[in-house]
Amino acid sequence: MIKNIGRYVILMLETFRRPDKGSVFCKQLMREFKDLGIDSLGIVAIISVFMGAVVAIQTAYNIDSPLIPLSMVGFTTRQSIVLEFSPTIISLILAGKVGSRIASEIGTMRISEQIDALRIMGVNPASYLLLPKITAAVIINPVLIIISIVIGLFGGWLACLITGMVTPTDYVVGLRGWFEAFTIFYALIKTVVFAFIITSVSGYMGYYTKGGSLEVGASSTKAVVYSSILIILFNLILTQMLLS
Amino acid sequence: MIQAFNISKSFGESKILNDVSLSFEKGKTNLIIGESGSGKTVLMKCMVGLYDVNKGKVEYDGRNISKMSFKEKREIRKELGMLFQGGALFDSFNVEENIMFPLSMFTKKSYEEKLERVNFCLKRVNLENVNNLLTSELSGGMTKRVAIARAISLNPKYLFCDEPNSGLDPKTADVIDELISEITQEFQITTIINTHDMNSVLNIGDNIAFLYKGKLWWQGNKTEILKTDNNELNDFVFATELTKRLK
Ligand SMILES: Nc1ncnc2c1ncn2[C@@H]1O[C@H](COP(=O)(O)OP(=O)(O)OP(=O)(O)O)[C@@H](O)[C@H]1O
Numbered sequence A: 001m002i003k004n005i006g007r008y009v010i011l012m013l014e015t016f017r018r019p020d021k022g023s024v025f026c027k028q029l030m031r032e033f034k035d036l037g038i039d040s041l042g043i044v045a046i047i048s049v050f051m052g053a054v055v056a057i058q059t060a061y062n063i064d065s066p067l068i069p070l071s072m073v074g075f076t077t078r079q080s081i082v083l084e085f086s087p088t089i090i091s092l093i094l095a096g097k098v099g100s101r102i103a104s105e106i107g108t109m110r111i112s113e114q115i116d117a118l119r120i121m122g123v124n125p126a127s128y129l130l131l132p133k134i135t136a137a138v139i140i141n142p143v144l145i146i147i148s149i150v151i152g153l154f155g156g157w158l159a160c161l162i163t164g165m166v167t168p169t170d171y172v173v174g175l176r177g178w179f180e181a182f183t184i185f186y187a188l189i190k191t192v193v194f195a196f197i198i199t200s201v202s203g204y205m206g207y208y209t210k211g212g213s214l215e216v217g218a219s220s221t222k223a224v225v226y227s228s229i230l231i232i233l234f235n236l237i238l239t240q241m242l243l244s
Numbered sequence B: 001m002i003q004a005f006n007i008s009k010s011f012g013e014s015k016i017l018n019d020v021s022l023s024f025e026k027g028k029t030n031l032i033i034g035e036s037g038s039g040k041t042v043l044m045k046c047m048v049g050l051y052d053v054n055k056g057k058v059e060y061d062g063r064n065i066s067k068m069s070f071k072e073k074r075e076i077r078k079e080l081g082m083l084f085q086g087g088a089l090f091d092s093f094n095v096e097e098n099i100m101f102p103l104s105m106f107t108k109k110s111y112e113e114k115l116e117r118v119n120f121c122l123k124r125v126n127l128e129n130v131n132n133l134l135t136s137e138l139s140g141g142m143t144k145r146v147a148i149a150r151a152i153s154l155n156p157k158y159l160f161c162d163e164p165n166s167g168l169d170p171k172t173a174d175v176i177d178e179l180i181s182e183i184t185q186e187f188q189i190t191t192i193i194n195t196h197d198m199n200s201v202l203n204i205g206d207n208i209a210f211l212y213k214g215k216l217w218w219q220g221n222k223t224e225i226l227k228t229d230n231n232e233l234n235d236f237v238f239a240t241e242l243t244k245r246l247k
């Protein structure tokens, strides 16, 4: 455990060095924006629309007192999605999708000596491989989360329209009421931290893979498990720090 | 010239290399031979600095690589090409991008200049019109040749080849041996080759070192190796039916 944390810190120190060549770094960054961002749009959209719909229906189902205005459904749905569902759930999903991909990509490079080949050429492999991924995720994940929030709220609206439990107008009134910009800020802070966890932990797992293709599989499983656990843990820590 | 002084290396309890001292001359093909598992790859990785040695040092023209910082090592590594046993081509790149990679990383050449160099290197290893193939679309021999092309793309002063022709048919193996030997003389490279192929040994062995059980057991050249009375070396050299008949 202590050894792992130590090695992780050393790897991060190696990673955050000036890239060997700026133009190469920019090219890699563009590629990662596509691999980590655009390629995740589909799954983020699907999950968000259903998540939003379910949250709206559940909230409407739970509010059956005539004293509470129906617009509360819109308000509660928005708060749940912004504060928790989009940043945390979507980050967990991305930990599965992006984390396993990064760990297996880098793990394969390790066991087939591609990382050694980089080192022989005089390239810093940690910085070359990990820095573009971490940078890309930290920039693109907040964008994904904003998209997820918008689609989630739309999903809730759709649910109201279809089930008729709440009129779409009431829902929208709730959505727009009692808005605090700080909640968005909180969601984005969480997302950035989670993005760093996903890419750096998965990169670490891949980088220190030893053995053959079996171990690459093991590394990619470990990447998903550890980054998910850390996301849950940091969710608690950040919430305590920012919201209380 | 590359010199290794008293190299010892162990992994945990098992001692792989024991006090190996060797020197490799410029413009010559220096061979390290030995049976599978004798420590050839480990010795090569110690010499290029991928493994830290337990004891001893390695000097590149008098520059001690074991004591260098990452930055200083990088200067030497720009002068160094290595062909890995498995090729180690970057599988997210195609052939052209693989060979161009060191050029993009360490030179300020324009794309056209780089492409010219890539095509020159490819031609040098007898490959043409393969620029856009993915590494997964290459045969074993092509992989080795592309890896050689990548290793020589920056005009290295030192070239390390780990089993450049294992797993190839005798004819292609010969072509690759000839190729390495030619560029070594042409560009006055210090070349070190790991092999257990007796054909290569007799073909291009200017300077041969025989590793046995982690120790340097014998040293000589391709004519001397056939006349040696060293038992372990004789067992190695005359292991196959073909070489026995030769004797
Ligand atoms: N990273 C490592 N960790 C532990 N042991 C290792 C490691 N690398 C090599 N060894 C051991 O060192 C010994 C020598 O291995 P090496 O790869 O140098 O052999 P070789 O001479 O290159 O053989 P071959 O001709 O089959 O390539 C082997 O017994 C191997 O098990």
Ligand SMILES: [Mg+2]
Residues within 6 Å of the ligand: B040, B041, B042, B085, B162, B163, B194
């Ligand atoms: Mg070997």
